[in-house]
Amino acid sequence: MEYNYLGKTGLRVSNICLGAMTFGSPQLGKLDKEGSHKILDRFAALGGNFIDTANVYTKGVSETIIGEWLAKQKREDFVIATKVRGQMGDGVNDIGLCRKHIMASCEASLKRLQTNYIDLYQIHGWDLATPPEEWLGALRDLVSAGKVRYIGVCNLCGWQLQKVVELCKNGEYPPIVSLQQQYNLLCRHPEFEELQVCKMEGLGVLPWSPLKGGMLTGKYKRGQKPQPTAGRIGIVAQDESKAMQIAPAWSQYDNNAEYWKLVEGMGRIAKETDKTIPQVAIRWLLQKDVVPSVIIGASSLQQLEDNMSASHGWRLSKDQMEELDNLSQTDIPYPYEMILRIGKDRDNTFYPQPFWGKLDKAGCHEILDRFIALGGNFIDTANMYTKGVSETIIGEWLVKQNREDLVIATKVRSPMGDGVNDIGLSRKHIMASCEASLRRLQTNYIDLYYVHGWDDATPPEEWMGALTDLVNAGKVRYLGVSNLCGWQMQKVVNLCKYEKYPLIVCLQQQYNLLCRHPEFEEFQVCKMEGLGVLPWSPLKGGMLSGKYKRGVRPQISAGRIGVVAQDESMALEVAPAWSQYDQNEDFWKLVEGMERIAKENGKTIPQVAIKWLLQKDVVPSVVIGANSLQQLEDNISAAHNWKLSKEQMEELDSLSNPGTPYPYEMIWRMNAIRVNSFNHKFRVKCKDSQEDFVIS
Incomplete structure (x- = not known):
C-alpha cells in the first residue's frame, strides 16, 4: 500500500480509501455487519488506513457497523471520515448545515462510531438555506473542542469551493483540506472548475464512484441490457427513472460510440499491463497529481x-495515460476552451487582425x-x-461629444507589440496599456477598465494592485473582468473584499441561447455578489439571426459563419x-x-434573442455589434x-437547455427544498418575476 499526504496537511492516508456506503441492512441489498467487518479486516490487513462513511448511509447503520469494528482496533492507526448534511430525522432541523444540525449530527456520529474524535468531517454538499459562514463557524468550534481533526467538503462546484477556501483564509476558520467529488473517466467536468481550485489551493481530491457505478468495469456488452442481478446498472436498466450519479441509465451509454471506444481502449491497456479494466480506471485516477486517495466500495x-x-507496484505509462485522457475527453465549453486557448503561450488569437473586414472610420462614426x-x-x-x-476611431469621434454623457469601456491583457512584456496582466503591461x-x-479617464481574461503567468494580486493604482490616480472609474470561469471570479471578488482592492462591478461574458454554461458557475457568483453581466456575442456570431437554412452551407458573403x-479550422467562439x-x-x-x-411579437429573430438576454435579472446591458445602420437599428429595437x-x-x-452535468444537477437536486428567502438566490431569474428560469 502507498500512502500520500492529504492535500497540504501532514496527515498521511492510504491511496485507497474504503467507502462504507455498502455497509448496512441486508434487506436493502447491502452488506450485513459480519460481511462488513470481513471487508474492514481485509482492508486493514492490506495496509489500508483511510475509511469513509456518512451519517446518512443507511440512516447511521454504516457508522454503527464501523464503530463496532473500530472499538476493537488501535484507534490511532486509522483515519475515519464521515459527513453531515443529509436528512436524519423528521424534524424541520434534521437536515442541512445549520449550526444546530451540525452539532447534533457530530455528537450522534461520534456515538455510533464509538470514538471521541472524527479525523475528517465533511459537509456532504452545499446548503442554499444556510450561509457558509454559519456552518464553517460550527465546524471551527468542533475542531477547537477536539471532536474533529480536519474539515473537508463534498460535491461543491467551482465558485462554491473557491468561496469557502477564501472564507477560511480570511475569516479565521480552519482550512478546508480536501474535496470529495465524483471524478472518473466518464465524469471529467470537475477538471474545469473544482480541480483547478484544489490544484491552486493545495486541497486533496478524493474521487468517489471511480468506476461510475460499474460502467467502467468492462463487464457490460453493447446491445445487451444488463439484468437486475448485474448490480446497480442492471437494476436501473429495468427502470431508468431510478438513475442517479452512482447508477446511470444504460440507455445513456448503450449506443454511445465514444463510450465503447473508451472501454475498448481500457481493455487493451489492461492486457498490456496484465491488470483488470477496473484497476486501469482506478490507476488513472491515482496518477493524477491532485488525488491522494481514491474511494472504492466493495461488496x-x-x-x-x-x-x-x-x-501499488505498477504504473500506467505516459502514453497509456494520454490515450485514456484522449478517449475520455469531454467537450470543452465556453469559457474553458477560451481560457485554455488564450492562456497557451500567453497568446490571444481570439480576434485575429485580418479577419472579418471591419468598418472604416467614416462607417464607424456613422454607427x-x-x-x-x-x-x-x-x-x-x-x-x-x-x-x-x-x-483610435472612437477617440476621434469622442472629442466631438460631451464626454460626461458617455460611458466608455476598454480592456487589457492581449499582445500589443513584440516585446516580451507586451502581453498579459503584469503591472508593467497594464500601466503602459492604460496610458496608450x-x-x-483622447480622454483623461476610462469609465470601465476590464481585464480581458485570466493570466496564468501573473497572480491576481499583482494586476488588482495595478488596477487599484489606476483608480486612485483618477485614470479609471470602475473595474470589470471578461471571460473568467467561476472559481476565478470568486477568487477575484474575495480579494476585493478582503484585501481592500476596488470592487469588480461587472463580468463581460459570452452568453446567448446557444451558450448557457456560464449560468452554472460565473452567473452564480454575479448573482450572489451583485455584479452585472454584460453578454457578448448575443447572436452567437450570426447563428441566432435566423438567416441560415438547414443543409445549405453559407457562402463567404454571408458573414463570419460563411467565412468559417x-x-x-478558423472556427472561434465569435464564429462557430x-x-x-x-x-x-x-x-x-x-x-x-x-x-x-x-x-x-411582430419582431425579428435577432430581437427575440437579445430580448431574452435583457430579461435575465443579472443582465443590465447587452453588448451588440453592428456593420450597418440597419443592423444597429434592428438590434437596438x-x-x-x-x-x-x-x-x-x-x-x-x-x-x-444544454443539460445539467455533475456537480450542478446534484447540487440543485439536494437543494430543491432548501429555500431561505433571507439568503441570496443563486439562480438566474427573469426580471419582474418570482419564478426561477434555470437549467434543470
Whole structure:
C-alpha cells in the first residue's frame, strides 16, 4: 500500500480509501455487519488506513457497523471520515448545515462510531438555506473542542469551493483540506472548475464512484441490457427513472460510440499491463497529481482485493495515460476552451487582425452617431481590437461629444507589440496599456477598465494592485473582468473584499441561447455578489439571426459563419463551425421556436434573442455589434417598449437547455427544498418575476 499526504496537511492516508456506503441492512441489498467487518479486516490487513462513511448511509447503520469494528482496533492507526448534511430525522432541523444540525449530527456520529474524535468531517454538499459562514463557524468550534481533526467538503462546484477556501483564509476558520467529488473517466467536468481550485489551493481530491457505478468495469456488452442481478446498472436498466450519479441509465451509454471506444481502449491497456479494466480506471485516477486517495466500495472480498491491486507496484505509462485522457475527453465549453486557448503561450488569437473586414472610420462614426441619437451611452472596445485602431476611431469621434454623457469601456491583457512584456496582466503591461488607451481614446479617464481574461503567468494580486493604482490616480472609474470561469471570479471578488482592492462591478461574458454554461458557475457568483453581466456575442456570431437554412452551407458573403464554413479550422467562439449546427436537431428546434415567437411579437429573430438576454435579472446591458445602420437599428429595437411573456421565456429556456452535468444537477437536486428567502438566490431569474428560469 502507498500512502500520500492529504492535500497540504501532514496527515498521511492510504491511496485507497474504503467507502462504507455498502455497509448496512441486508434487506436493502447491502452488506450485513459480519460481511462488513470481513471487508474492514481485509482492508486493514492490506495496509489500508483511510475509511469513509456518512451519517446518512443507511440512516447511521454504516457508522454503527464501523464503530463496532473500530472499538476493537488501535484507534490511532486509522483515519475515519464521515459527513453531515443529509436528512436524519423528521424534524424541520434534521437536515442541512445549520449550526444546530451540525452539532447534533457530530455528537450522534461520534456515538455510533464509538470514538471521541472524527479525523475528517465533511459537509456532504452545499446548503442554499444556510450561509457558509454559519456552518464553517460550527465546524471551527468542533475542531477547537477536539471532536474533529480536519474539515473537508463534498460535491461543491467551482465558485462554491473557491468561496469557502477564501472564507477560511480570511475569516479565521480552519482550512478546508480536501474535496470529495465524483471524478472518473466518464465524469471529467470537475477538471474545469473544482480541480483547478484544489490544484491552486493545495486541497486533496478524493474521487468517489471511480468506476461510475460499474460502467467502467468492462463487464457490460453493447446491445445487451444488463439484468437486475448485474448490480446497480442492471437494476436501473429495468427502470431508468431510478438513475442517479452512482447508477446511470444504460440507455445513456448503450449506443454511445465514444463510450465503447473508451472501454475498448481500457481493455487493451489492461492486457498490456496484465491488470483488470477496473484497476486501469482506478490507476488513472491515482496518477493524477491532485488525488491522494481514491474511494472504492466493495461488496465482496474478491472485489476489494481486485480494486486494491490498483494501489501499488505498477504504473500506467505516459502514453497509456494520454490515450485514456484522449478517449475520455469531454467537450470543452465556453469559457474553458477560451481560457485554455488564450492562456497557451500567453497568446490571444481570439480576434485575429485580418479577419472579418471591419468598418472604416467614416462607417464607424456613422454607427456611433446613430447609436447616441437612439439614446445609447455605453460603448465597449478593447486595446487589441485591430491593434488599437478601434480605440483610435472612437477617440476621434469622442472629442466631438460631451464626454460626461458617455460611458466608455476598454480592456487589457492581449499582445500589443513584440516585446516580451507586451502581453498579459503584469503591472508593467497594464500601466503602459492604460496610458496608450487613454491617448488613443483622447480622454483623461476610462469609465470601465476590464481585464480581458485570466493570466496564468501573473497572480491576481499583482494586476488588482495595478488596477487599484489606476483608480486612485483618477485614470479609471470602475473595474470589470471578461471571460473568467467561476472559481476565478470568486477568487477575484474575495480579494476585493478582503484585501481592500476596488470592487469588480461587472463580468463581460459570452452568453446567448446557444451558450448557457456560464449560468452554472460565473452567473452564480454575479448573482450572489451583485455584479452585472454584460453578454457578448448575443447572436452567437450570426447563428441566432435566423438567416441560415438547414443543409445549405453559407457562402463567404454571408458573414463570419460563411467565412468559417469554407475552412472550419478558423472556427472561434465569435464564429462557430457550421457543421456543429447543420445536423443538430435541437438547434433547428430552437430556431423554429424563435421564429414563432418573433411572429407572435411582430419582431425579428435577432430581437427575440437579445430580448431574452435583457430579461435575465443579472443582465443590465447587452453588448451588440453592428456593420450597418440597419443592423444597429434592428438590434437596438430589442431594447424597449415590449417584453417576452413568461411562457415565451420558459419556451426559450427549455429549447436552449444544454443539460445539467455533475456537480450542478446534484447540487440543485439536494437543494430543491432548501429555500431561505433571507439568503441570496443563486439562480438566474427573469426580471419582474418570482419564478426561477434555470437549467434543470
